[in-house]
Amino acid sequence: MSNHTHQSLHTMGQQQDRRSWAEPYRIKMVEPLHMTTREEREQALAEAGFNTFLLRSRDVYIDLLTDSGTNAMSDRQWAGIMLGDEAYAGSENFYRLEETVRECYGWKYLVPTHQGRGAENLLSQSLITPGSHVPGNMYFTTTRFHQEHAGATFHDVIIDEAHDSHSLHPFKGNVDIDKLAALIDEVGADRIPYVCVAATVNMAGGQPISMANLRAVRELTSRHGIPIYLDATRAMENALFIQEREEGYAGEPITDILREFCSYSDGATMSGKKDPLVNIGGWLSTNDRDLYEEARNLVVVYEGLHTYGGMAGRDMEAMAIGIREALDDDYMKSRVGQVRYLGMLLEQWGIPFVKPVGGHAIFLDARDFYPHLDQDQYPAQTLAAELYLESGIRSMERGIVSAGRDAVTGENHRPKLELTRLTIPRRVYTQAHMDVVAESVKACFDHRDSVRGLKMVYEPRYLRFFQARFEPLTA
The missing domain is CATH 3.40.640.10 (Type I PLP-dependent aspartate aminotransferase-like (Major domain))
Structure with missing residues (x-):
């Protein structure tokens, strides 16, 4: 990626003369992806207790749950x-x-x-x-x-x-x-x-x-x-x-x-x-x-x-x-550049996320996304569920569920940041996949006012975000 291109990604969508860039590698082997129907996703999400960690990977289209261990090796x-x-x-x-x-x-x-x-x-x-x-x-x-x-x-x-x-x-x-x-x-x-x-x-x-x-x-x-x-x-x-x-x-x-x-x-x-x-x-x-x-x-x-x-x-x-x-500079610029490209698309539609864009993920601001939901209605978990229902894209919650409970008092930790993370695996997806992700987030954003939150119905003792189960609120 040229310095000129990198700067334009860094400014996230300011109107500049921007040249296209490409990943500094070519694809040698592919793994087919399967897009499920809305009805199939509704069933899969219900079986998973509205926790994206409990979805089976075969039911996921674009997997942005984590960048941990999801890299493509050379x-x-x-x-x-x-x-x-x-x-x-x-x-x-x-x-x-x-x-x-x-x-x-x-x-x-x-x-x-x-x-x-x-x-x-x-x-x-x-x-x-x-x-x-x-x-x-x-x-x-x-x-x-x-x-x-x-x-x-x-x-x-x-x-x-x-x-x-x-x-x-x-x-x-x-x-x-x-x-x-x-x-x-x-x-x-x-x-x-x-x-x-x-x-x-x-x-x-x-x-x-x-x-x-x-x-x-x-x-x-x-x-x-x-x-x-x-x-x-x-x-x-x-x-x-x-x-x-x-x-x-x-x-x-x-x-x-x-x-x-x-x-x-x-x-x-x-x-x-x-x-x-x-x-x-x-x-x-x-x-x-x-x-x-x-x-x-x-x-x-x-x-x-x-x-x-x-x-x-x-x-x-x-x-x-x-x-x-x-440690190759060109690789690292492309790795972070792909995240910035996704941020640039979301920015042009006014979708709220943590700024500046970080190194490995876009963190959607679920508080701003769903201002009508209280933190006890798990807005970040709700957004992860809604994005999966919309498009088969798997993301994850990084808010009150992840924060867990105080080890002494047992009370919920209440972080100021209530985030849904779109984590980009390394050398796995293309710029076209980022386009699909951005358009799917926008679709969720467009019908955000009609969304209700979740309630937790099962809470593990340790690191609850991995295995907790939820149900939709009905009122």
């Missing part, structure tokens, strides 16, 4: 699959993955896991003790669960603009340094095992954190001896935003930006199912030898031996290749 990755060393101990693929992570991200030690939440569990079990406090730039569902399950209290220290879907702040993922400093003063540095920093911030709309902000967090925490651990699942996308928006980084390759960004942390949890372009796997990285020894011991309990940790050798090989492919 010919080189598929070739790497054939190089899988499936030895129980000491797989050669582990050492290739370890070397790749060390070169591309910079951390010394690697513990592989089956996916990102396995790494979150290892980090939480290793560093958190009951009564701990973990600050972070907005919660993520599984991350907060593991922190609270280990006995910690989560504290949101993101800047206020992150909770405002209309704010155009270029780095809405930034940590509020004053909030973080106040928390350290209040609870004491010895009760904060680490600061958790997401890049980008999923629940804020895929919003980035700036290099300057992470550097400032590092300066503050260093004075108190508090480590920083990244959720680095989309740190490469974050690096692109730094390249585009932060002074001093224009023209710098994403590889260099990523290395500098990671250098201000002590390690990271990683879901390899995002940036690294594979369908399964993850890891915990650290520069702390003691944490490494603890985690590589715990991984044997929870996952598998420390040289595979829940992954097959072939998956580790594909991930090592995918990490290097994802």
Whole structure:
């Protein structure tokens, strides 16, 4: 994508002379899609309890539920699959993955896991003790669960603009340094095992954190001896935003930006199912030898031996290749550019969504979409259901259902953002698919006033958004 084209996508629909762009790859293999009838979708959604997570994939036309593990792998990755060393101990693929992570991200030690939440569990079990406090730039569902399950209290220290879907702040993922400093003063540095920093911030709309902000967090925490651990699942996308928006980084390759960004942390949890372009796997990285020894011991309990940790050798090989492919600037611009293209279409129709456009998804603002629905009527869940009924497109809720309940009081968390996420898998769909998605969202928007909400009729104990069931309100 040319710089001229990229800028026009970034401005989302301003009338400019815009040249077309194309994805920097060609299609070698296809998977047929099937469009169901409205009657078939009504039956499927009722059977799924109006929860898109419970739909069968065969009943879905365009699947925007998540970008986690839904990537299309390259010919080189598929070739790497054939190089899988499936030895129980000491797989050669582990050492290739370890070397790749060390070169591309910079951390010394690697513990592989089956996916990102396995790494979150290892980090939480290793560093958190009951009564701990973990600050972070907005919660993520599984991350907060593991922190609270280990006995910690989560504290949101993101800047206020992150909770405002209309704010155009270029780095809405930034940590509020004053909030973080106040928390350290209040609870004491010895009760904060680490600061958790997401890049980008999923629940804020895929919003980035700036290099300057992470550097400032590092300066503050260093004075108190508090480590920083990244959720680095989309740190490469974050690096692109730094390249585009932060002074001093224009023209710098994403590889260099990523290395500098990671250098201000002590390690990271990683879901390899995002940036690294594979369908399964993850890891915990650290520069702390003691944490490494603890985690590589715990991984044997929870996952598998420390040289595979829940992954097959072939998956580790594909991930090592995918990490290097994802660091290509042209690829990353096209990846985020596809999301921006969808945002540009929605913007021209006045459809409300989180702005600026984030890195991996469009987050529809369900509060603005359905202003007549109370948050207890689950507007974001309702919108996901309506979009599926309209077109067979699967999206997901990111609002009060995902926020869950307070671990102590049992009361619902009530996030300011009530969002329905249209998540774009990597290298899977074309620009024509984005046209279909946009037109389907517009159709839902055009009949929004007639929509009623939902009521929850089944609530699981943990991470309810995955398995909760709903019924339509009748009055």
